[in-house]
Amino acid sequence: MEETLQQLSNTLNNKIVSSFEIMGVCNSDGILIEELDDIFSVPDNCNYFVSLLSLETDSMIPNIQAPNNKFYYSVRGEEKEIIFKPGGYDINDINSVLRQHLGEDKVKFEINTATGYCFFKTSR
Numbered sequence: 001m002e003e004t005l006q007q008l009s010n011t012l013n014n015k016i017v018s019s020f021e022i023m024g025v026c027n028s029d030g031i032l033i034e035e036l037d038d039i040f041s042v043p044d045n046c047n048y049f050v051s052l053l054s055l056e057t058d059s060m061i062p063n064i065q066a067p068n069n070k071f072y073y074s075v076r077g078e079e080k081e082i083i084f085k086p087g088g089y090d091i092n093d094i095n096s097v098l099r100q101h102l103g104e105d106k107v108k109f110e111i112n113t114a115t116g117y118c119f120f121k122t123s124r
Helices: 002-013 091-102
Strands: 070-075 078-083 107-112 117-122
Touching: 078 091, 091 107
Parallel strands: none
Antiparallel strands: 070 078, 107 117
């Protein structure tokens, strides 16, 4: 019955509804590329829309990649940089990397999870 109603709706609205599952592996930049030509075809004289209805992943999506993986600071006028390895980081991971490079007692992130604001504090 549900399939019949879907077919009737498609006919009345002159549309084709397709659903399919894409499974794959991200490249080294964290991007999943899938050619859709092999999955379904659309007539040449047709406008179509593609919607992502669900995304399930068993790994973190990388949020730090080159060129946005550098943290700059200066000591007595000398500019220095910390380069993060590409990957997925939450704010606590970023805090750990900075503390590892700058010293445990010299740097701290304060995180307000309600507002999303982060405060970076240093001590001399």
